[in-house]
Amino acid sequence: MRILIKGGRVIDPANAVDEILDLLIEDGKIIRLGRSTAEPTLNTRGNGKTSKNSRSQTAGVESIDRVMDATGLVVCPGLIDMHVHLRQPGREDKETIASGTMAAARGGFTAVCCMPNTDPVNDTRAVTEFILDAAKREGVVRVYPVGAITKGMKGEELAEIGELFEAGCVAISDDGRPVMSPELMRRAMEYAAMFDLPVIQHSEDLHLSGRGVVHEGFVSTDLGLRGIPSASEAVMVARDILLAELTGARLHIAHVSAAESVRLIREAKARGVRVSCEVTPHHLALTEEAVRGFSTHAKMNPPLRSEADRQALIEGLRDGTIDVIATDHAPHTVQEKEQEFDQAPFGVIGLETALAVTITTLVHPGVLTLSQAMGKFTSEPARILKLPKGRIAEGADADLTIFDPTREWEVDAGAFVSKSRNTPFHGWRLKGQAVATLVAGKVVWEA
Numbered sequence: 001m002r003i004l005i006k007g008g009r010v011i012d013p014a015n016a017v018d019e020i021l022d023l024l025i026e027d028g029k030i031i032r033l034g035r036s037t038a039e040p041t042l043n044t045r046g047n048g049k050t051s052k053n054s055r056s057q058t059a060g061v062e063s064i065d066r067v068m069d070a071t072g073l074v075v076c077p078g079l080i081d082m083h084v085h086l087r088q089p090g091r092e093d094k095e096t097i098a099s100g101t102m103a104a105a106r107g108g109f110t111a112v113c114c115m116p117n118t119d120p121v122n123d124t125r126a127v128t129e130f131i132l133d134a135a136k137r138e139g140v141v142r143v144y145p146v147g148a149i150t151k152g153m154k155g156e157e158l159a160e161i162g163e164l165f166e167a168g169c170v171a172i173s174d175d176g177r178p179v180m181s182p183e184l185m186r187r188a189m190e191y192a193a194m195f196d197l198p199v200i201q202h203s204e205d206l207h208l209s210g211r212g213v214v215h216e217g218f219v220s221t222d223l224g225l226r227g228i229p230s231a232s233e234a235v236m237v238a239r240d241i242l243l244a245e246l247t248g249a250r251l252h253i254a255h256v257s258a259a260e261s262v263r264l265i266r267e268a269k270a271r272g273v274r275v276s277c278e279v280t281p282h283h284l285a286l287t288e289e290a291v292r293g294f295s296t297h298a299k300m301n302p303p304l305r306s307e308a309d310r311q312a313l314i315e316g317l318r319d320g321t322i323d324v325i326a327t328d329h330a331p332h333t334v335q336e337k338e339q340e341f342d343q344a345p346f347g348v349i350g351l352e353t354a355l356a357v358t359i360t361t362l363v364h365p366g367v368l369t370l371s372q373a374m375g376k377f378t379s380e381p382a383r384i385l386k387l388p389k390g391r392i393a394e395g396a397d398a399d400l401t402i403f404d405p406t407r408e409w410e411v412d413a414g415a416f417v418s419k420s421r422n423t424p425f426h427g428w429r430l431k432g433q434a435v436a437t438l439v440a441g442k443v444v445w446e447a
């Protein structure tokens with residue numbers, strides 16, 4: 001199977017490429033990358049003749065099974081979402097590996113990392129292998145499991161980290177919960193460092209967040225809702241930076257939300273600490289003001305914070321303090337989210353809106369260039385997780401996303417392919433949409 005992607009604006013942040021190029025794909029790999037020409041350079045009859053336009057650097061005029069016209073579109077390395085909850089095994093009513101990876105493909109993602117808070121928890125080789133087997137059979141995009149730090153994510157005893165690594169986990173995390181014991185976190189980091197595995201922390205001091213449901217600030221006071229202070233996150237970020245310094249381990253902070261955390265991470269990076277972090281599209285697009293209607297679709301953990309925090313997150317993305325944009329896609333059933341604000345579970349979905357929310361919030365207003373934004377979805381997560389992905393090169397796997405950065409559309413949660421509907425963006429008009437998603441040279445989703 002040979003596919004030619006023709007005339008697209010190829011953006012490959014890893015190689016600082018941003019130009020109109022043609023891509024030729026064969027047997028799942030990118031086999032040629034060359035200057036595009038206005039004239040068709042390829043014929044479909046397979047007679048081996050070059051076109052009249054001999055300036056073409058796109059060689060290879062052998063038979064092509066399909067030509068995809070990418071004129072006016074962006075072609076970039078397949079997006080990688082390093083923070084997703086696929087809910088299988090255990091909560092297949094919320095999401096499955098099949099539905100979650102289909103939602104990923106529709107959103108332009110070619111790979112997702114699935115967090116271990118399933119039932120059972122992914123804290124053993126058997127669960128990791130179950131996920132990988134199911135992903136192979138039913139998955140639409142690539143699935144990279146994240147193993148638990150502690151057994152059952154109970155925060156009491158370390159999981160078999162070496163076994164999880166050997167089974168195929170690309171990182172460890174108790175995401176959804178913090179590792180509260182600094183002593184246990186230290187030992188987790190020491191083990192993880194032996195395999196150079198990133199330790200992903202859900203940074204929250206449970207004593208400080210207590211039974212809070214929203215950001216502690218003006219709006220929580222106004223509405224009479226219990227608050228979660230920014231310090232609840234930042235205290236844990238500070239502790240773990242010190243532990244990463246002590247152990248030499250690689251620390252990755254999930255879903256950074258507070259200005260204080262961004263400052264701490266910036267300082268740590270300047271000192272050479274091996275720390276990286278991610279931010280979600282909802283923390284970039286929304287603030288605490290979104291909870292005023294008591295919509296449970298604005299309830300997530302960490303909570304939506306103040307406008308000053310949001311600005312600090314944007315500055316962190318601009319100056320490289322924040323490496324990655326990840327969705328924290330957290331599906332919940334309609335019944336669960338229809339409870340009162342205090343009772344409803346934390347979390348929102350994001351796979352089908354992340355690209356558009358990012359482009360609309362950051363790229364069109366000129367905060368980030370398209371290449372900077374795409375780096376946060378491609379080369380950066382690949383670097384942190386040491387995946388041989390996130391770049392466009394001859395010989396690389398043809399995991400590609402083709403999107404229209406200017407296409408306008410209205411978010412309709414009812415039309416999602418995810419099993420869940422808990423998005424804060426229902427009804428929003430956004431700019432930017434995936435047009436086609438290719439995994440190993442196969443079109444797995446197309447508009």
Ligand SMILES: [Zn+2]
Pocket residue numbers: 083085115175176328330
């Ligand atoms: Zn999460």
